[in-house]
Structures are given as C-alpha cells and as structure tokens.
Amino acid sequence: MKIENIQLFYLSMPEILDEADGSQDALIVKVEAGGLVGWGECEASPLTSIANFICPKSHSAANPIRDSILGKNLNNLDDIKKIIYTVKHRSLMIAQTPHTFSGIEVALLDLLAKKENCPIYSLLGMKKTNPKIAYASVLFGKTPQDTFNITKKLKQNNFKAIKLGWENFGLDLKNDQDHLVAARDAIGNELELMIDVGAIWGTNLEDAEKRLEIFQNAKITWLEEPFFSDAFYEYSELYKKTNLPLAGGESCHSIESAKNMIRFGKVKFIQIDAGIAGGILAGKEICDFAESHDVQYVNHTFTSHLQLSSSLQPYASSNKSKFSEFPQQLKSLAWDLTENHISMDQNGYINIPEGVGHGMKINQSALDQYNVDVEIFVNKKKIF
Amino acid sequence: MKIENIQLFYLSMPEILDEADGSQDALIVKVEAGGLVGWGECEASPLTSIANFICPKSHSAANPIRDSILGKNLNNLDDIKKIIYTVKHRSLMIAQTPHTFSGIEVALLDLLAKKENCPIYSLLGMKKTNPKIAYASVLFGKTPQDTFNITKKLKQNNFKAIKLGWENFGLDLKNDQDHLVAARDAIGNELELMIDVGAIWGTNLEDAEKRLEIFQNAKITWLEEPFFSDAFYEYSELYKKTNLPLAGGESCHSIESAKNMIRFGKVKFIQIDAGIAGGILAGKEICDFAESHDVQYVNHTFTSHLQLSSSLQPYASSNKSKFSEFPQQLKSLAWDLTENHISMDQNGYINIPEGVGHGMKINQSALDQYNVDVEIFVNKKKIF
Numbered sequence: 001m002k003i004e005n006i007q008l009f010y011l012s013m014p015e016i017l018d019e020a021d022g023s024q025d026a027l028i029v030k031v032e033a034g035g036l037v038g039w040g041e042c043e044a045s046p047l048t049s050i051a052n053f054i055c056p057k058s059h060s061a062a063n064p065i066r067d068s069i070l071g072k073n074l075n076n077l078d079d080i081k082k083i084i085y086t087v088k089h090r091s092l093m094i095a096q097t098p099h100t101f102s103g104i105e106v107a108l109l110d111l112l113a114k115k116e117n118c119p120i121y122s123l124l125g126m127k128k129t130n131p132k133i134a135y136a137s138v139l140f141g142k143t144p145q146d147t148f149n150i151t152k153k154l155k156q157n158n159f160k161a162i163k164l165g166w167e168n169f170g171l172d173l174k175n176d177q178d179h180l181v182a183a184r185d186a187i188g189n190e191l192e193l194m195i196d197v198g199a200i201w202g203t204n205l206e207d208a209e210k211r212l213e214i215f216q217n218a219k220i221t222w223l224e225e226p227f228f229s230d231a232f233y234e235y236s237e238l239y240k241k242t243n244l245p246l247a248g249g250e251s252c253h254s255i256e257s258a259k260n261m262i263r264f265g266k267v268k269f270i271q272i273d274a275g276i277a278g279g280i281l282a283g284k285e286i287c288d289f290a291e292s293h294d295v296q297y298v299n300h301t302f303t304s305h306l307q308l309s310s311s312l313q314p315y316a317s318s319n320k321s322k323f324s325e326f327p328q329q330l331k332s333l334a335w336d337l338t339e340n341h342i343s344m345d346q347n348g349y350i351n352i353p354e355g356v357g358h359g360m361k362i363n364q365s366a367l368d369q370y371n372v373d374v375e376i377f378v379n380k381k382k383i384f
Numbered sequence: 385m386k387i388e389n390i391q392l393f394y395l396s397m398p399e400i401l402d403e404a405d406g407s408q409d410a411l412i413v414k415v416e417a418g419g420l421v422g423w424g425e426c427e428a429s430p431l432t433s434i435a436n437f438i439c440p441k442s443h444s445a446a447n448p449i450r451d452s453i454l455g456k457n458l459n460n461l462d463d464i465k466k467i468i469y470t471v472k473h474r475s476l477m478i479a480q481t482p483h484t485f486s487g488i489e490v491a492l493l494d495l496l497a498k499k500e501n502c503p504i505y506s507l508l509g510m511k512k513t514n515p516k517i518a519y520a521s522v523l524f525g526k527t528p529q530d531t532f533n534i535t536k537k538l539k540q541n542n543f544k545a546i547k548l549g550w551e552n553f554g555l556d557l558k559n560d561q562d563h564l565v566a567a568r569d570a571i572g573n574e575l576e577l578m579i580d581v582g583a584i585w586g587t588n589l590e591d592a593e594k595r596l597e598i599f600q601n602a603k604i605t606w607l608e609e610p611f612f613s614d615a616f617y618e619y620s621e622l623y624k625k626t627n628l629p630l631a632g633g634e635s636c637h638s639i640e641s642a643k644n645m646i647r648f649g650k651v652k653f654i655q656i657d658a659g660i661a662g663g664i665l666a667g668k669e670i671c672d673f674a675e676s677h678d679v680q681y682v683n684h685t686f687t688s689h690l691q692l693s694s695s696l697q698p699y700a701s702s703n704k705s706k707f708s709e710f711p712q713q714l715k716s717l718a719w720d721l722t723e724n725h726i727s728m729d730q731n732g733y734i735n736i737p738e739g740v741g742h743g744m745k746i747n748q749s750a751l752d753q754y755n756v757d758v759e760i761f762v763n764k765k766k767i768f
Contacts, residue, residue: 047439
C-alpha cells in the first residue's frame with residue numbers, strides 16, 4: 001500500500017499556563033494508507049513542527065518532511081526504515097525535524113501493525129511484554145508541606161516510585177533540602193524517589209555538587225537532567241565525583257545523541273520520548289545499546305496515553321529496564337485524547353497495552369474540542 | 385535603550401534547486417533600539433524559524449523566542465548575555481531555537497556595536513584582526529573533468545586553499561578517486577585541499593576507512609563531516625584508526641555540542657556558523673575552548689557576506705586559527721543582500737571588515753526583490 005494522506009492536528013487547552021506541564025497542547029498525526037489509519041503524537045511546539053512539515057524547500061538537505069513521506073510505499077518495516085533514512089538526509093539541516101517526524105513514525109508503525117493485526121512491539125520482534133514499575137511523575141509542591149501532601153497521596157494510591165520535578169527546585173539549597181526531606185518523610189524508605197531538575201544548573205557543576213549530601217540523605221534513585229542536555233562532560237564529571245546515578249535523554253533528537261549521553265555522559269538511565277527521539281524504532285535501537293552498556297531504558301512521557309503507549313513499545317519485553325514514567329497531572333486535553341487509558345495495578349505496575357498497533361483508540365471528538373485552527377500562506381498561496 | 389522592534393525577512397530565489405547550495409534562500413533579522421538598527425542572518429528553513437519566533441507557547445520551556453527579547457534592555461554585553469540565557473531556558477524544548485535565535489543575536493551585537501561605534505570583535509575584547517587564508521568552498525563537478533576545470537580556475541584566481549563538497553561524492557570509490565586525482569592534478573601540491581562529504585556515511589565507519597588511501601594520496605588538509613553531526617564515537621574511531629584530520633561542527637546548535645565534537649569527536653577543525661550555533665558570543669566561547677585544545681576554529685558559511693562577516697567575528701584576532709570558508713558559488717540573492725563585499729587579496733587572504741558592527745551594509749532593495757510573503761493565522765488571528 002502507499003501512504004495516501006498525512007494530517008496534523010494541533011490541539012490546545014484554552015489557556016496555556018507558564019508551568020513545566022507538557023500536556024497543555026499536542027500535535028497529533030493521522031496517516032492513511034490502504035483503507036487503514038495510523039495515529040501518532042509529536043512532542044513540542046506544534047506550530048513550529050507544522051511549519052517544518054510543509055515549509056518551502058531551502059536546499060537539498062532542508063526539505064519539508066511531507067515530501068519524503070507522502071506517496072511512499074508502506075508494506076513492511078523496511079519501507080518505514082527507508083522513510084526514516086530519507087527524512088534524516090533530506091531534512092538534516094532543519095533542527096526541528098526529529099520533533100516533527102517522531103509522531104509520524106509512530107503513526108506509520110501503528111498503521112503497519114494494523115495491517116499485520118498485531119501490537120507494534122510484535123513488529124519489532126518481541127513476543128511478550130513485561131510490566132513496568134510505574135513512577136508517578138509530578139511537579140514539586142509550592143511549599144515543602146505541599147510536596148509532603150502530594151507524595152503522601154501518591155503512596156496511598158499504591159505508587160512504588162515517585163519522581164518530583166521542577167517548580168523552582170534547584171535555586172535555593174535550604175528550600176531544596178526542605179522539599180526532599182518532606183518527600184522522604186511522606187513516603188518512608190521503601191519507595192523509590194527520583195528528582196528531575198530540568199537542566200536548571202546549565203553547565204554549573206558546583207551547583208549540583210552542593211546538593212550531593214541532601215540527595216544522598218533522601219536516598220534518591222536518580223538525579224535527572226542536572227545540566228543542559230548536551231553537557232556530557234559535566235554529566236560525566238558529576239558522576240565521576242559523586243557516583244550519583246544520573247538520568248537524562250528527553251531532549252535526545254537522534255539515536256546517536258542518546259548513545260552519546262550513555263557513552264560520554266555516563267547516565268545510568270536513558271529517558272527517551274518516542275515523540276522526540278525519532279520514533280519507536282529509534283527507541284528500540286537506543287534500548288538495545290543502553291542495556292548492553294548496563295544502562296536502563298526509561299520512557300519519557302509528559303503528555304497523553306497515546307504517547308505513553310508509544311514510548312513503552314521500544315522496551316515492552318525488557319526485564320532489565322524496570323521503570324516507566326506515568327504522568328499524573330495531565331491536562332484534560334491529554335486525558336481526553338484517547339478513549340482508553342493505561343492503568344496501574346495495586347502493586348504499582350503498569351502493563352503494556354496488548355491491542356493492535358499501540359492499542360490506544362483516538363477520541364475523535366477531542367480532536368474537534370481542542371482544535372487550534374492554523375492557516376499558513378506563502379506568497380498568498382495557502383500551504384497549510 | 386530597549387529593544388523596540390524585531391523584523392524577520394524571508395528571502396528566496398524564484399526557484400529552489402535540489403542542490404546543496406545553502407544560498408538559495410535566507411532569513412534576515414532587523415532589530416531596532418534607540419534609533420539604531422542591527423542586522424543579522426539565521427541559517428536554515430525560514431518558515432520553520434518564523435514559526436519558532438512567533439508560535440503560541442506550549443509550556444514554560446517551549447515559548448516563542450520573540451517573547452524573551454522584545455522590550456528587553458540593550459545597553460551592554462551583559463544585557464545580550466541575559467537574553468541568551470532567557471531564550472535558552474524559555475525555548476529549550478523547541479529544537480529549532482538555535483537556528484532562529486542565532487541571527488537575532490548577531491543583529492543585537494551589530495546594534496550594540498553601532499551604539500559603541502566599533503566593530504563587533506572590539507566588543508568581544510579584541511584589539512586587532514588577523515587576515516585568514518580564504519578557502520574557496522565549492523561543489524565537486526559533475527565529472528572529474530569538471531572538477532579539474534573548477535579547481536584549476538580557482539588556482540588561477542589566487543586561491544591558496546580549496547574545499548570540494550557533496551555532489552554525489554562518497555557513493556562510489558572509483559568515482560571518488562577520479563575526482564580527487566583530478567583536483568590535485570589541477571592545483572599541484574602547494575595548495576591546501578579539503579574535502580566535505582556532508583555526513584554521507586551516516587554512522588558507517590567502513591565506508592570512510594575505504595577511502596583512507598585516496599585521501600592520503602590527495603594530501604587533504606581535512607575530511608569534513610564523514611558522519612552524522614552527533615556521531616562522535618564514529619568520528620573519534622576514524623581519527624584513532626587513520627589519523628586523518630577531521631573537521632565538523634556546522635550543525636552544532638550550542639556551545640556544549642561544539643565542545644562535544646572537540647572532546648569526544650576528536651576533530652582538529654571546528655566549523656561554526658554564527659547563524660546556527662547561537663551567534664557570535666557562542667562562537668567566541670567555542671573558539672577559546674578549541675584553541676586551548678589545539679583545535680583550529682573555522683567559520684562555516686554558505687550564504688551571504690553578512691553571514692560571512694558575522695562568522696569571522698569570533699576569531700577575528702586569532703593567529704592560531706588560520707582558515708576561512710569563502711563561498712564561491714553564491715546565488716544572486718546572497719550576493720545582492722549586501723552593498724559591500726569581502727574580497728580576497730592576491731595572496732589568497734581575506735581581511736575581517738573594519739567597519740562598525742559587522743561592517744556589512746544591507747541592500748534594502750534586495751529585501752523587496754527577493755521577498756517571500758508569509759502570513760500565519762492561528763484561530764483566524766494573524767500572528768505573522
């Protein structure tokens with residue numbers, strides 16, 4: 001079959017708040033071929049990615065992504081790999097390309113899996129799935145007491161692992177300590193506690209080292225994104241000096257950049273978003289590489305359950321990579337996008353969906369309800 | 385003074401050819417403050433970068449770039465550094481950001497230099513300039529005979545260094561050899577010869593190693609971009625195995641990524657585009673780091689002389705970094721954009737412009753002649 005149509009849907013909450021919550025808008029991809037439909041989701045600025053999809057060509061390595069996909073064959077995995085190769089080479093010099101293409105790749109795999117009537121992970125050669133320990137991914141509270149209450153509640157809801165992130169953490173040592181103490185107090189010693197600082201320290205090693213003791217006292221499982229995502233030297237120095245297990249990778253835009261985080265950044269957990277890194281096949285290659293280097297693969301997901309399922313596929317069958325990010329504060333858009341959802345069992349585990357494709361059913365009415373209308377004209381001609 | 389206005393001008397040739405020539409379109413930045421005007425140029429997909437500039441906010445780390453700049457103070461270098469920091473943090477999760485911001489940073493420096501009535505390199509603390517050996521940057525011919533003719537002509541025109549790139553080089557060993565032999569035959573042994581293969585081998589070390597002998601026979605000064613820009617492991621392995629001096633960096637989107645190419649990719653020449661890497665201040669920091677690691681800094685420029693002058697500023701005074709890319713096959717757009725041009729002397733050297741700012745005077749009529757009209761509507765409201 002041939003790829004007949006690709007549609008991008010820009011969805012948004014009525015108001016976008018100035019907070020780190022990535023579920024406030026979405027760019028959804030619908031691909032059609034041979035009477036079947038595949039769905040995927042891109043992570044990051046929808047308008048920028050739409051422009052990347054349909055922009056006028058600049059030169060032979062800066063093409064609109066659409067031109068490398070529409071009309072191409074889609075009969076097997078090799079066809080998808082050919083498209084991946086073409087997009088990479090033909091749109092190499094547009095930095096936004098991986099953001100834009102990732103959701104399309106997921107939609108292509110979803111469509112192919114529907115043709116084969118199997119889950120995506122089966123297409124990748126996996127026979128069974130292994131449940132993952134769901135970690136609740138939430139923002140720190142505004143005060144230590146808020147943080148205490150948030151984490152306490154999550155423990156009561158059966159979570160075995162909790163990740164706290166952002167909301168001004170990392171700027172004041174005493175405040176940071178109070179939040180960490182509050183969190184550990186609330187959840188006791190058995191639960192895993194992870195901290196995400198969102199690159200707050202840029203390339204400043206010292207700011208990170210100052211907090212070593214409070215991290216050790218809080219017995220954190222990992223420290224996530226202490227530095228800019230490509231500050232591999234600083235990552236490796238921090239690890240060398242402190243032995244604190246580091247996590248990162250959500251900004252990896254390619255297989256190579258993830259391998260660099262592992263090889264040179266010395267992370268022990270590589271966190272890959274299927275909507276950013278190039279898609280599910282990129283994730284699978286990164287997972288194989290990570291596990292052969294004694295590094296755990298973890299999904300990065302701060303959006304819908306469509307994205308959550310997509311990001312679980314690359315390591316669906318792994319028993320080495322144990323954790324899954326399970327976002328807990330989704331805006332209604334991200335929740336409403338799918339008719340079905342992934343739920344956690346009483347032991348704190350989630351299962352990879354067993355349905356065809358990624359197993360998530362798109363709620364068509366959400367596409368209308370949250371729709372953002374975009375029109376782009378170039379020299380008075382409407383190109384989107 | 386405060387930044388009062390930022391305008392983006394999308395320019396294009398009437399027809400964009402499917403060739404590697406990056407001078408076929410352009411995104412020009414005009415910044416106004418205190419009655420002064422600064423100009424800069426962004427490299428890469430204009431429409432995608434325009435969208436990045438004005439896109440609706442997605443979350444606290446995915447903001448339109450404009451919001452971090454308009455209305456801000458611009459009185460000294462620290463003000464520009466503050467803007468750089470804000471843009472990086474507030475637009476971290478939009479991969480296109482460095483492409484879009486780089487041209488703005490150049491325009492801000494141009495404007496500040498005009499306020500101080502000095503060249504940009506003076507703002508960076510440099511007292512004098514050192515001329516650079518201009519290398520002609522051209523595409524391989526379609527046939528070895530074409531390559532012979534092209535390089536012969538360049539030698540006759542006083543060039544002391546020539547870089548040949550792309551146009552199907554790297555796909556067929558015999559063909560590659562014929563082109564290299566033709567080039568060296570044409571120019572004799574005294575001229576420097578560089579080869580740019582534009583990431584043709586992806587991550588395939590073997591394809592690169594196969595050509596070691598023909599590179600050695602052709603006595604090339606460097607091999608540029610053998611692999612994807614973030615394939616540091618493959619870069620370093622190739623260098624370790626062959627000792628061939630490698631060059632790369634045009635896709636570096638940050639100071640850190642350039643440092644990674646040096647630290648982990650083991651390049652001997654780091655090639656930075658002021659319109660991609662984050663601007664001139666980023667270039668200066670990369671240059672200092674490179675030279676302290678026995679690596680030469682080189683501009684990457686395949687567009688206008690506005691961009692050429694901007695990319696020369698970070699190493700204007702250096703005597704360790706000797707070469708300058710001097711594009712020779714510019715489309716009329718890139719040539720017409722400036723009223724004045726940088727020229728090479730009879731010994732094959734170019735001087736850094738001594739005028740105020742980057743020293744290049746924008747040709748207003750070119751902005752009209754090559755203008756691409758873009759209109760973007762979000763929910764029926766015109767946002768660009």
